[in-house]
Amino acid sequence: MAAKKGKLDVTEDETIEQAFQKYQLLKQIVDQWQQERGPDWRNVLSLTEKPPYLPVRDLPVKAIIELWKRLNIAAKVEIPDSDLSEIMAQFNKDQNTADLDAEMSTRLHMAIRGVAQLACEMANQKGVTAHKFRQTAPDGANTGMRCPVCGEVSILAVLTSPEGKRVMHCTLCGFEWPVKRVGCLHCGSEDAKQQIYLQNESFPGIEMVVCRLCGQYCKEINARELSVQDYVWEDLRTLPLNYAAELWSKEHVKKLH
Ligand SMILES: [Zn+2]
Ligand SMILES: [Zn+2]
Incomplete structure (x- = not known):
């Protein structure tokens, strides 16, 4: 792919x-x-x-x-x-x-x-599990992005070392849970072609994954390239990427409605 x-x-x-x-x-x-x-x-x-x-x-x-x-x-x-x-x-x-x-x-x-x-x-x-915990908002959003422990929505995904499995990392409580490897975690689309991976050279090992269908984005840290001690700080430090992804999405994603 x-x-x-x-x-x-x-x-x-x-x-x-x-x-x-x-x-x-x-x-x-x-x-x-x-x-x-x-x-x-x-x-x-x-x-x-x-x-x-x-x-x-x-x-x-x-x-x-x-x-x-x-x-x-x-x-x-x-x-x-x-x-x-x-x-x-x-x-x-x-x-x-x-x-x-x-x-x-x-x-x-x-x-x-x-x-x-x-x-x-x-x-x-x-050893609680995130198994079958899918809270869906009325508009169908946030599939798998709501933390099973504290209930907050996280947009921070981590590709774990060494196999690159994708987990969500809760920036509030720190809990991690597995999510599907490809597709949009916001709208649930499994079409990998609709996901755009955006990077900036100042932030190696991090990609902003923007969905062309819903216009939403996730921040994906590749833990095989970037070792992170503190995910909360890492998320704060890289906030400029969130603003940039938002802007990019506004300019490039045609709203469906
Ligand atoms: Zn949490
Ligand atoms: Zn989407």
Whole structure:
């Protein structure tokens, strides 16, 4: 099969090194918190019988706030617990952080991720399966892209080493589950010819797979070419590819409606 290839134009971001430093600092705090507080919180978490095993909205709010507070303190931002609880309650209602400043929102997401990762560890220890977990949106979207553990949609696929099997990697909780090797994970099309693989030389080992039928895209990391320590950072670092793929799709994919 000759895959259709193309080139993506990407706007370079000079602040990436700065962003990395910030991310690393927060990540260390999350790691510390998980080591120190993970055992206690794991006793509180329980997985359901069927996926999603522990949806984000069911994560213990107190755990998220506990970690969020630590991240805020590290950033020298002090906010009363009551305010954090209020923001959390609002977030659980609408998943919206538009009212928060960008850094506050980043720290909240890191806190949610930090707690969700505990659930993912539990799921992996229990050996839960993603088997037959297909949640389809009313428009038929997101086949196989919804995380069986936390229920969030991920567009990050990884071709694993050495055989190149395709798994989805949840950028929220870190869970991985197998998906079909070819075709569109959004609309379910199995026609490989409709998938366009776009690359940019600044990001070796990564392809943006755009579907010509639905115009949606996935980010595919080839773990046989690129060794990734931290998929969350890798996804953030390569966000320019998402914007470029979106733009490409708008220009090249004829909307069906
Ligand atoms: Zn997940
Ligand atoms: Zn598609």
